[in-house]
Amino acid sequence: MIKECDPFRFENEIEWEDAGLGVSRQIMAYNENLMMVKVKFETDAEGTPHTHPHTQTTYVVSGVFEFTVGDKTAIVRSGDSVYMKPGVLHGCKCIEAGVLIDTFNPMRNDFLK
Numbered sequence: 001m002i003k004e005c006d007p008f009r010f011e012n013e014i015e016w017e018d019a020g021l022g023v024s025r026q027i028m029a030y031n032e033n034l035m036m037v038k039v040k041f042e043t044d045a046e047g048t049p050h051t052h053p054h055t056q057t058t059y060v061v062s063g064v065f066e067f068t069v070g071d072k073t074a075i076v077r078s079g080d081s082v083y084m085k086p087g088v089l090h091g092c093k094c095i096e097a098g099v100l101i102d103t104f105n106p107m108r109n110d111f112l113k
Contacts, residue, residue: 003107004031011038021045022094027111028101035107041065041094049091054104056084063098067091 009029016024022045026038041047041063049068058067060080067074067082069090076082078098084090 002032003109003112005029016040020048023047025111030107030112033106035104035111037102037104037108037111039100039102041092041098041100043094043097045094047090047092049089051087051089052108053086054106054108055086056090057103058082058084059101059103061099061101063094063100064096065098065100066093066095 005027011026011028014026014028016026019025019039022042024040028036028038030036038061039047058081060076060078060082062078064075064077067076067090069082069084070088075095082090
Protein backbone atom coordinates (compact mmCIF):
# COMPACT_ATOMS: atom_id res chain seq x y z
CA MET A 1 0.00 0.00 0.00
CA ILE A 2 1.30 3.45 -0.94
CA LYS A 3 1.60 5.92 1.92
CA GLU A 4 0.41 9.39 0.98
CA CYS A 5 -1.78 12.15 2.32
CA ASP A 6 -4.92 13.62 0.79
CA PRO A 7 -4.33 16.18 -1.99
CA PHE A 8 -5.40 19.09 0.21
CA ARG A 9 -4.26 19.59 3.80
CA PHE A 10 -5.53 22.57 5.76
CA GLU A 11 -3.43 24.08 8.54
CA ASN A 12 -6.38 24.55 10.90
CA GLU A 13 -7.25 20.83 10.57
CA ILE A 14 -3.76 19.45 11.27
CA GLU A 15 -2.91 18.71 14.89
CA TRP A 16 0.31 20.16 16.34
CA GLU A 17 2.48 17.39 17.79
CA ASP A 18 4.83 17.94 20.73
CA ALA A 19 8.38 17.29 19.52
CA GLY A 20 10.19 18.16 22.75
CA LEU A 21 10.84 21.11 24.99
CA GLY A 22 9.59 24.20 23.18
CA VAL A 23 9.25 22.49 19.79
CA SER A 24 6.06 21.36 18.01
CA ARG A 25 5.35 20.22 14.47
CA GLN A 26 2.61 19.75 11.89
CA ILE A 27 2.92 17.11 9.17
CA MET A 28 1.78 19.18 6.20
CA ALA A 29 2.00 16.83 3.20
CA TYR A 30 3.73 13.61 2.21
CA ASN A 31 4.06 10.54 0.06
CA GLU A 32 6.68 7.81 0.25
CA ASN A 33 9.25 9.98 -1.55
CA LEU A 34 8.74 13.38 0.08
CA MET A 35 7.50 14.95 3.30
CA MET A 36 6.93 18.59 4.29
CA VAL A 37 6.78 19.45 8.00
CA LYS A 38 6.12 22.78 9.71
CA VAL A 39 8.13 23.14 12.93
CA LYS A 40 7.48 25.82 15.55
CA PHE A 41 10.23 26.78 18.04
CA GLU A 42 10.01 28.88 21.18
CA THR A 43 13.00 31.09 22.00
CA ASP A 44 15.92 29.00 23.40
CA ALA A 45 14.36 25.71 22.24
CA GLU A 46 16.77 23.32 20.56
CA GLY A 47 16.69 20.83 17.76
CA THR A 48 19.01 18.31 19.42
CA PRO A 49 21.93 17.29 17.18
CA HIS A 50 21.03 14.11 15.31
CA THR A 51 21.47 12.21 12.06
CA HIS A 52 19.06 10.35 9.81
CA PRO A 53 19.22 8.67 6.41
CA HIS A 54 17.01 11.32 4.75
CA THR A 55 18.04 14.27 2.63
CA GLN A 56 16.64 17.37 4.37
CA THR A 57 16.13 20.98 3.40
CA THR A 58 14.87 23.64 5.79
CA TYR A 59 13.31 27.00 4.93
CA VAL A 60 13.17 29.68 7.64
CA VAL A 61 9.69 31.21 7.63
CA SER A 62 10.27 33.38 10.70
CA GLY A 63 12.60 33.73 13.65
CA VAL A 64 16.37 33.48 14.05
CA PHE A 65 18.22 30.17 14.44
CA GLU A 66 21.79 29.02 14.94
CA PHE A 67 22.21 25.90 12.79
CA THR A 68 25.11 23.48 12.85
CA VAL A 69 25.48 21.08 9.93
CA GLY A 70 28.54 18.86 10.14
CA ASP A 71 31.41 21.15 11.09
CA LYS A 72 29.75 24.38 9.89
CA THR A 73 27.64 26.76 11.99
CA ALA A 74 25.65 29.79 10.79
CA ILE A 75 22.88 32.12 11.92
CA VAL A 76 19.84 31.90 9.63
CA ARG A 77 16.80 34.17 9.44
CA SER A 78 13.52 34.53 7.59
CA GLY A 79 14.03 33.72 3.91
CA ASP A 80 17.20 31.65 4.44
CA SER A 81 17.52 27.91 3.89
CA VAL A 82 19.67 25.01 5.09
CA TYR A 83 20.63 21.77 3.31
CA MET A 84 21.51 18.58 5.19
CA LYS A 85 22.99 15.53 3.46
CA PRO A 86 21.87 12.10 4.63
CA GLY A 87 23.81 10.89 7.67
CA VAL A 88 25.35 14.29 8.53
CA LEU A 89 25.05 15.43 12.17
CA HIS A 90 22.90 18.57 12.41
CA GLY A 91 20.89 20.57 14.94
CA CYS A 92 19.79 24.08 15.81
CA LYS A 93 19.13 26.50 18.62
CA CYS A 94 16.31 29.02 18.36
CA ILE A 95 17.54 32.55 19.11
CA GLU A 96 14.19 34.25 18.35
CA ALA A 97 10.93 32.27 18.26
CA GLY A 98 10.07 31.16 14.78
CA VAL A 99 8.81 28.63 12.27
CA LEU A 100 10.73 26.34 9.93
CA ILE A 101 9.52 24.30 6.96
CA ASP A 102 11.42 21.02 6.73
CA THR A 103 11.31 18.77 3.68
CA PHE A 104 12.60 15.20 3.69
CA ASN A 105 13.39 12.65 1.00
CA PRO A 106 12.23 9.99 1.45
CA MET A 107 9.39 10.70 3.89
CA ARG A 108 9.95 10.26 7.64
CA ASN A 109 7.96 7.14 8.54
CA ASP A 110 8.86 7.78 12.18
CA PHE A 111 6.82 11.03 12.08
CA LEU A 112 3.58 9.28 11.15
CA LYS A 113 1.29 7.96 13.88
